[in-house]
Amino acid sequence: MSEELLINVAPTETRVALVENGVLQEVYLERSARRGIVGNIYKGKVVRVLPGMQAAFVDIGLERAGFIHASDIAPLDEEGMESRESEVADIRALVREGQSLVVQVVKDPISSKGARLTTHLSVSARYLVYMPQTRHIGISNRIEDESERERLRELVDQASAKLAEEGQKGDGGFILRTVAEGVSEDELLRDIPFLYKLWHELEQRIRSRPQPSVIYEDLPLFMRALRDLARPYTEKIRIDSREAHGRAAEFAGKYAPEIASRLEHYPGERPLFDLYGVEEEIRKALHNKVTLKSGGYLIVEQTEAMSTIDVNTGAFVGHRNLEETIFKTNLEAATAIARQLRLRNLGGIIIIDFIDMKDPEHRRQVLRTLEKTLERDHAKTSITGVSELGLVEMTRKRTRESLGQILCEPCPVCSGRGTLKSAETVCYEIFREIIREARAYDSEKIMVLASQVVIDLLLDEESANVADLEEFIGRPIQFQVEPIYNQEQYDIVLV
Known part of the structure; x- marks a missing residue:
């Protein structure tokens, strides 16, 4: 597996492309005038409590108030730790109108909806996520080796105890990120004191700042890419801005020295995204039709309620029989669908209409191919299986707007219907x-x-x-x- 990160930095916009084996898989965009806010921590004010929905709206200083459900509010005990109850308490017992509430954004505002909020606060470093209000130690599900999971858990315990002896104390817990697989104790030791110090500074801001106000903002996109997307098998990280490359090199030297040697400044006259064909792939991702190499094609339709993907054989007639043709088209479509979900960043409920297959073994192989190719997806996915109508139903976690929602707007003529009266x-x-x-x-x-x-x-x-x-x-x-x-x-x- 060959993987590269391409980072295009301009005064108005930063774009990051994840390329695997020469093929674009994911695109991340951040515009200077409209940065994403997932991960930001705010000191907000409860403006409305909705008992019927078990939720509340919180003013965090944005255009629209954020939304928080009762299940995302954890009462704190005398020591300031989260007191997790088996049943979700009544929202009226948790918050009241006018109350100050420290919240973190877990989902960007999308369309007419405000940001989704939680009081389960956390701050991230390269290998660890620090949770100051819980003592739990968790490990990414993507680290599957049980012995490695146990090793990492022991390393965190040992590192925390060692720092406590030295007077660097933190009461919270940690989540070990996927990139922590295989790291040494020394590397983890670099993250823990940084996170302790960061949270100590944030506590002072929480006490001193008015409501609503920003307490913590996550890193800019190109630094988040180094922290979140760079893996041990990432061969190159190419950045086309000299200034951004300098800042990235400084960041990597402090927090991710193992990737510093892979950073590369791209000074070429030809735009970086043109060189790798990224611009053309982004353009194609804004169309609803995706052609397959076999001659078949996908039709991808995104609505606010759900996204649907229809598989068609198109011009592909095969060489043996109809069932074999359908099977091969569906296999190719399964791989292409996994890529399109990542590239377009489709989230929420997704319905896939594969071409009907009579052979149960063919259906099983197509489903397995889809599951296998989705394993590399950074977003959490869940496939519920095949419905009675032969449709594959799945969900994909949505934390930010899709590529189409960021780059496009509804047609002013048809108002997003996609059709006009004749x-x-x-x-x-x-x-x-x-x-x-x-x-x-x-x-x-x-x-x-x-x-x-x-x-x-x-x-x-x-x-x-x-x-x-x-x-x-x-x-x-x-x-x-x-x-x-x-x-x-x-x-x-x-x-």
């Missing part, structure tokens, strides 16, 4: 509107203002109907093209 439909709407207006008001004539395509249809194919309508209402009808009108827009003016 010119013929608009003509018949105009006829009905003319009859309504003629019956309600007196006038010498009626003027119709509409788009070029609608006026052309009214004067050509619908001209006989227009003549009949003029006779019916007893008034002449005139037409005027409005160049700025879209196909659905029109006005009826009484003159």
Whole structure:
């Protein structure tokens, strides 16, 4: 497995591309004017409690108030540690309107929804996530070797005890990140005091700052990429900005020395993303059709409720029989779907309609291929299996906007429907509107203002109907093209 990180830094926008074996797999974007806020900690104010939803809205200083569910609020005991109850308490017993609440963002604001919040606070370093209000030690599920998990747990215990003896004390617990696999005690020891010191500074800010205010902001995207995305098998990390490369080298020297030698400044005249074909792949990811090498294709549709993916054989006819053709298309589609979920960053409920397969073994292999290729996904995925209708139902954790939501906006003509009323439909709407207006008001004539395509249809194919309508209402009808009108827009003016 060959993996590279490409980092494109501009004054207005930073982009990070994860390339595996020469193929783009994931894209991360952060715009200077609209940075993501996942991981940020705020001192907020409860503005509304909703007992029926077991939730509350918290003002954290953003355009829209954040949303927090009762299950994301942990009461603190006398020592300031989270007191976890088996049952979720009534939201009214946990918070009240006007109360100050320290929260962390777990999901960016998406569409009309505010940020999703939690009081389970944590701060991250290269190998560890520090949880100041719990003594639990957890390990990433992606570290599967049981002996390695036990080794890491013992290392954290030993390192924490050693620091406590030296007077560097922290009461919280830790989560060992995936990149911690195989690291030494010395490397973990670098993270723990840093996290202790960081949390001590944040506690002082919490006490001194007013509400609402930012207590902690996560690192900029290119540094988060070094911390979160660089793995032992990442061969190169190429950055096209000299200034960002300098800051990244300084960051790596302090917190991730094992990746410092892989950092590389790209000074070429040809844009970095053009060199690797990333720009073209991003452009393709904004279309709903994905072609497969075999000749088949996927149709990817994203809505607010869910995303659907339909698999079609297209031009692929195979060499043996129909069942074999379908099986090969579905196998290729399973690999392509896993990549598209990562590339487009589709989240929430996802329904996949593979081509129907009669052979149970074929269905099992296609499902296994999808599960296997999703193992490399940074986002948590869960496949519930095949439904009675032959659909694969799955979920993928959504923490930020999808690629399409970041780069695009709903069409102002169709308002995101993806379709327009036909010119013929608009003509018949105009006829009905003319009859309504003629019956309600007196006038010498009626003027119709509409788009070029609608006026052309009214004067050509619908001209006989227009003549009949003029006779019916007893008034002449005139037409005027409005160049700025879209196909659905029109006005009826009484003159």
